[in-house]
Amino acid sequence: MWQLYQFPLCPFSRKVRLLLSEKGIGYELWRENPWEERDEFLARNPAGRTPVIENPERGITLVDSRAICEYFEETVDKAPMINGTAANRAEIRRLVALFDENFFGDVTGPLLHERMKKRIILRQPPDSRVLRESMKLADAHLDYIDYLIDHRPWLAGATMSLADLAAAAQLSVADYLGGIDWSGHEQARSWYSVFKSRPSFRPLLSERMDVIHPPSHYADVNA
Amino acid sequence: MWQLYQFPLCPFSRKVRLLLSEKGIGYELWRENPWEERDEFLARNPAGRTPVIENPERGITLVDSRAICEYFEETVDKAPMINGTAANRAEIRRLVALFDENFFGDVTGPLLHERMKKRIILRQPPDSRVLRESMKLADAHLDYIDYLIDHRPWLAGATMSLADLAAAAQLSVADYLGGIDWSGHEQARSWYSVFKSRPSFRPLLSERMDVIHPPSHYADVNA
Structure with a gap:
């Protein structure tokens, strides 16, 4: 299961959540307040920003909202969101x-x-x-x-x-x-x-x- | 011929120039100082930022350095720069x-x-x-x-x-x-x-x- 590190008013996390839902990809929400600069979070993303999405079973950690969206666009055919010529x-x-x-x-x-x-x-x-x-x-x-x-x-x-x-x-x-x-x-x-x-x-x-x-x-x- | 609107110390224009050169794509440099907010430039890019790249013969205007790089990555096979799994x-x-x-x-x-x-x-x-x-x-x-x-x-x-x-x-x-x-x-x-x-x-x-x-x-x- 994908785990999304985010906080409710992070607009970049919201973009990823909308993409995941439109594509029908299940995920868990993990609350992360980036201003607390938790060591465990900085180890996942040295840039210290939300969102980060992780799939522990598959050993994948994805960082940066645009990189995350491009990843799911490339790997999930449903509901293409970067489409056309x-x-x-x-x-x-x-x-x-x-x-x-x-x-x-x-x-x-x-x-x-x-x-x-x-x-x-x-x-x-x-x-x-x-x-x-x-x-x-x-x-x-x-x-x-x-x-x-x-x-x-x-x-x-x-x-x-x-x-x-x-x-x-x-x-x-x-x-x-x-x-x-x-x-x-x-x-x-x-x-x-x-x-x-x-x-x-x-x-x-x-x-x-x-x-x-x-x-x-x-x-x-x-x- | 592609025309790149840029100024010498714009790091985003430099990224695009490196990509174009590595891929062997010819282009002309057009000097643009975004702080002058020229109307002709804002018509090309309402965000007012360099770089913008245009191909007048083909009627294409591309804006935003990452969008430009992804475009040439998708359309030119030589020297892949966003490669792999x-x-x-x-x-x-x-x-x-x-x-x-x-x-x-x-x-x-x-x-x-x-x-x-x-x-x-x-x-x-x-x-x-x-x-x-x-x-x-x-x-x-x-x-x-x-x-x-x-x-x-x-x-x-x-x-x-x-x-x-x-x-x-x-x-x-x-x-x-x-x-x-x-x-x-x-x-x-x-x-x-x-x-x-x-x-x-x-x-x-x-x-x-x-x-x-x-x-x-x-x-x-x-x-």
Whole structure:
């Protein structure tokens, strides 16, 4: 059985969980708070980041969310998520990078710092300037999702792909932390609401972080 | 002909250039300073980052260094750089992420900010605390390269891979900016010196950034 080391608000772990569920791969959740820097975890991943996925019976440890997704894409045929021509696949990977790096750097990362780390680790109040800036940048990213959905059924093209999973994973964490204002973004909202009702997404939306609670619309599939 | 939008000290562009040269793919260099945020460049890549590679005759634009490398790996058989079993390929991609994200975040990114952006854009002196911290972190990364090379001929295993190109690309920029102290890292140094004498690497080492000059050992294959 695969064992996924993750914590509930890690957007990269969420992307892997969505991929595993869509592909029908069973796994156990193992809670890991990377900020605790446990020796056993650093031995698995010297980079100190979640997610890490392990299969002890088969002696396999996989590290880095994109490497993990590529591994399961290569080894499990069901529900292809990096599909099509080489150019299509490049477009999927471009968007995965956009959400993993730019959206995370602009929005999810600052929100996790201000609303999670400061709350449960540093015991400091959030910086309202940083929160305002991340909401402004989130709005620009939502504009870009609106634009993509105006031109394509799914973010990278005609079918659901890893780009959709990467975007939904980041958005779901930002939304949990109250950093997303969906008003004026009907295309992004309708694309995301389809996601919210998928069986792969429901378990994520039902999980809660200790102390930190999401806004009321967070897990509502009709919101 | 492929056109690569890049600037000389962009480590992600360097990784792509190494891959293209190893695979024998011809390309033109187009200088792009992403901090200028040119409209034509943002139209090619809304994320605003180098590298971007374009083939106008074939109507293809590829964005994000990892997506670009995967594209050429899939379309050009020569010199496979993400090779082997699915587990081998996952190990290559783990190390690419380690250098692209952790090494860049710890070392190359801060050095580019302190020694390039502050010099040519912000007109400020570098922060010596930040430089000291990046050198300390570089030392820990070199320890890890030493450890890998103690166990394997190349970073990810028995053959040269994209992991080596990603690491050499980051290290070459950090070394250009005077951020690498090779003393006490014989394994890393000998691995890197093999690289420095490869035909794919020579053009990179001969390029210079205006105003900013590398230390004397930088392009010396015997140093």
